Amino acid sequence: MTRPAHIVRIDNDEDPFAATEGNDRYFNRELSWMAFNRRVLEEARNPAHPLLERLRFLSISGSNLDEFFMVRVAGLKGQQLQDVTQRSLDGLNSSQQLAAIVGEADELIERQRTVWRELRGLLAETGIVVLSSRTIDESVTADELRWLETQFREQIFPILTPQALDPAHPFPFMPNKGLAVMFDLVRESDDEPIRELVMLPAPMPRFLRIPGEMVRYVAVESLVKRFAPLIFPGYRVLGGAEFRVLRDSDIEIEEEAEDLVRYFANAIKRRRRGRVIRLELESGMPEVLGAVLRDELGGPDAFVTESGAFLGVGDLDALVDEDRPDLKFPPFSPRFPERIREFAGDCFAAIRAKDIVVHHPYETFEVVLAFLKQAAADPDVVAIKQTLYRAGKQSAVINALIAAAEAGKSVTAVVELKARFDEEQNLLWASALERAGVQVVYGFIDWKTHAKVSMVVRREAGQYRTYCHFGTGNYHPITARIYTDLSFFTADPAIGRDAAQMFNYVTGYIEPTGMTKVSLSPRDLRPRLMGLIDSEIANALAGKPAAIWAKMNSVVDLAVIEKLYEASNAGVEIDLIIRGICCLRPGVPGMSENIRVKSVIGRFLEHSRIWCFGNGKALPNDGAKIFISSADWMQRNFDRRVEYMLPIENPTVHDQILDQVMVANLIDNEQSWELQPDGSYVRDDPGDRPFNLHRYFMTNPSLSGRGAALTASDAVPKLSLRRTR
Template sequence: MKSKKTDPIIDGSTEDESFFNRELSWLAFNERVLSLAEDDDKPLGERIRFLAISADNLNEFFMVRVAGLRQLVDRGFKRLPKDDVDIDQLLTQIMARSAKLMARQNQVLPELIGCLRDENIHVMSDIPDDEQDRLWLEDWFIDNVLPLITPTTLDPSHPFPFFHNDGKGMMLELTSPDSKPMQSVILLPANLPRFVKLPGDGLRLLLVEAVIRASIVKIYPRHQFVSAAMFSILRDSEIEIDDEANDLIHEFENALRARQRGNVVLLTLSKDAPKPIRRLLKSAMGIDENNFFNTDGPVALNNFSELLHYIPKHLLFPAFTPRFPQRIRDFNGDCFAAIRNKDIIVHHPYESFEVVVRYLQQAATDPDVLAIRQTLYRTTSNSPIVKALIQAAENGKTVTAVIELKARFDERNNIQLARALGRAGVQVAYGLTDLKIHLKMSLVVRREHGKLVSYTHVGTGNYHPITAGIYTDLSYFTCDKDVGRDAYEIFKYLTSHVQPDKLKRSFISPHQSFPQLKLMIRAEIENCKNGLPSGIWLKCNSLVDHRLIELLYEASQAGVPIEILARGICCLRPGVAGLSETITVRSIIGRFLEHGRIYVFANGGEFLSDKNIVMISSADLMPRNLRRRVECFMQLENPTIRKQVLHQIMVALLRDEKNAWYLQPNGSYVHPQTDETSFSCHDYFMSNPSLSGLGSLSATQDNG
């Protein structure tokens, strides 16, 4: 891969140039994702996947972040309340950079389609000339599309129909039989496939809007077709709930309905759309020119992920089957016996999420298990985790599920899961109305030899079988008494609102995390000043919190070496003389989505020594994670576990050459030139079993 560089984050977006703007930093992250679609060293199918991810990411950015900024403007705010940033100036920068990003997406799409053509896969935007194809498409349209669409001729008695969030439509200009100009609109249903597979030799895929456009005569047989233009809309998707509501589920259902009707924040329209259509859409959606994006390609590029259903395997990454830890196999699959023997960390997706599922399934059927407590933030509608909890309740165990209804875009699914769990006899709690429950924890209480033993699982990622195959995360299992006691106190907080006073192996947001992190950073400063070894390694998705960044600047100015792995947003400006010259920031973007959070402090010892403080967490370093959510930072003490996280995981991440982008003082990201011999942490983890899961595969068993 050639050396690459992203655009700098525009200076002047904040009054204090010590910090990069959060929104512009996020756009820089999505530019790095898009760069993978432009990388011809990547398999062709994966490049299409990265293009669709980039488009989907940008949609969410508009639905949430841009929508939030526009809400502030509507409420009369001129500057961001906390950052003191001019909102209009920031929105101008966001729209300019977003337009550039969308233009890049439209540039890479035809290149990818051309590469598919070389593989005898033809993605077409126009109806073929072949008569047999046309006749087949006519029948396909009548059977599969016509019953689903409702063409609306616009006149005083037929106003512009409502389009839901993320909706797509086609605007038509027609001439009536009496030669009067008229306009019509067709909503493309969400359940309509974006591509039609044509019969015959080879693989030919046609955009569904081309079929509709060619079939207008079936809808308006006596009208003359003039023009057609595709458009898509994104609406404000933030939801507000009444924290005092007696029925939270009912309140959320109302809020979800309101989300579908939020204000339009972006309308993407075919560049060649006639001016009358543009004026009509502008009026119907209640928007101005700032909400438009003109595209010379298809709208809704996130839908192009559907192409992956047709892509042959040789155009994708080679198949990878996650390992199942040998140490659990050594105990005949008995998770509790393996955990009793020694703590274990499962490194997803390199090691199977099936371990987590089996742990809870075993708990559900084990007659010695008396109680299960579980947090659920995001999971699938048919989650095996939820099925295990239901089975446990039906088997007479005491089961408590803490479900976060406010998990963005998963609210509806979580409402349905809450009802299913409640019907089975699970005690369902929604945590704290003013705080999101983001920590990932499970506590199983088992009777062993007349005593109660607590088994705890602490994760950095969601209990989600699908994302566990894509996101890199850590699952920590232990029957350590102190961890079990901490877990009990945390669950008690979630259900009774009684804050834990003193936790032995962990600390939690919103009350303890920032003060504890502050103490640890200040300890590194003091150690450095006193000539002791010092240093900080941080791995997170986002680094935004200004108060924490200021502490890191202070540490850098004292001479503390700091390595930061921030995959997405990073508001810290590294490498600035007198401010942050000892800080290096990397972003690893590759086959898997880096998601696990790891925090390491030298603690007066050289790095990779027994003195280091090593923690995993559900939390990023953002104000919401530290002050407005319930999160958990768990300290690791078992020697094998610590060695796995420090020597194996963190060292491999810091060695990565193939996937690493380096943040520059001006906000640009640089990817160094690489070749096939360059080190990739993802390739390394796929090839090397984790230390704590080796079991009998290890020639020298570690008795830690």
């Protein structure tokens, strides 16, 4: 029986550390992530999804793998080069992890190639054809070939810059994610061999669509190969092959950085020139060309892979834009909370009446924008405070903050410069905000401000009232359409006071005192969580029902994992819904037999963080302790980020999160994978009782935010937990 791919065991004679107990208690973080990306790729093979959506999953798996190499693999490579002795939870050093990762990545890339061949054939059957350089001539008419040549001459050729490679012309710099074609040529006048490189500029679209009723696409690199004689007149083309480069793109923070803005502006520039971490070669590349590339770009520190006939699988998302609704998920329009409509669109009046939770993307992110826009326009609003982690390139949130500042309100924006791959955009937003008069704060140098919080102070009846928004996701209107997250609105004075202290902590480094409801990392979030688990342990030992439900993206933190093992051994029933990385090993007798872990991969990306504790009764129950958070259970979230954990006490909101959101996730069996004790993931079998949580929430309104509409209708079906232990 082959060992599951993301479990690594080291023979004792190879590494004495392998004899320790830790190897059998945890899964490797990096390889667990690889297992997650395999699950994403498997959705590209899922016949239940429309064809272009399957292509989207393939594209996502490619983009995910790129980022993984640019950050995680690059970090491990840096540790290896610097002889760092740090080991992973499962006891592997950087060299051992890299060896396992590369093997997994090669298998994943081969799988991507197979899936692309399958999807390409299926797309062709539906009338969407992707031509290669070898099939262009036989697949188009003479008129269409002339059109392609004209497009190449007028739209592509002027942008290209062929570069000779010889002693007088050293190998040029290849930017991160750079794609190029290398040619071997012979000059016809004297049979002199020459080698040329043609880089494809990043702004250039990856595909060209041929006009006509039939849908046909040609990749730009295929056109460069096909029309190489136009680029190199007077030369015979002996061969041409594509290659692609990924570079180290992580940014390390230096505590002594005096000017954080200048530091990040320079770091972003350095990132574009980071060490080559991966070199992708077109399959079948002539050996002489491959040798040159390995020598010039690969070196001893880069990983070289052959990636099929199409490099950069992430770019296939351009094909998903094709106007074929029959090959996509049915369109979905999110709802606007009816409670706010009952108050004639007055967000403050609705929130003042009762706490509201909004479930994205089923309920529109526009309600968050409406909250901020109303605050910007309301003459009684005196102050707005907002954290910004990822806001997107077209951000209505930024515009609302600018409008509020220009209206004379006190506006504070905590802009996180360390939001990976959004650093440059966040610098631009910070500059625009400052020009409008917003007080921009960058927070702690060595901690990320990851908490998603808005705070609005409004003058009412001669006093000030604070309205707060807490989100489990980013203030990003694009991702809010595909990420499942919660937005919680409240006018609870205690929560408002806690939020004010949180902002003072980030902007002025003023330690919070006497916070009554909100817990913050790195101050007290971890101890608070541990205390909640300890309470369930105490209930179990006292013979009471004891249960924990938790939903998040990743579980990595060793201390929390060990506490969950302790709870399992005490008899606490634990159900974890972990979309991505899980280093906890479930279902092991004597260690974790009462822990179950599942991962949901489907139309929407499960992103919300929700933690539930039975509080002396089986879950779900009305007295359960429910929390939402911005944090995953990872060391970085507890120790190196500003995160929040917030109790949910309003009965209606409590019921929606526990009885709807969490139960729906637990009973989903159409998009769920169960993590086994050996580290493998097994897809659930829906049997004769299929349930798709995404479909449920798309077709059923939520409990919270419905107001009178809820009492007038029984349209929300009651979910029940039917599970065999």
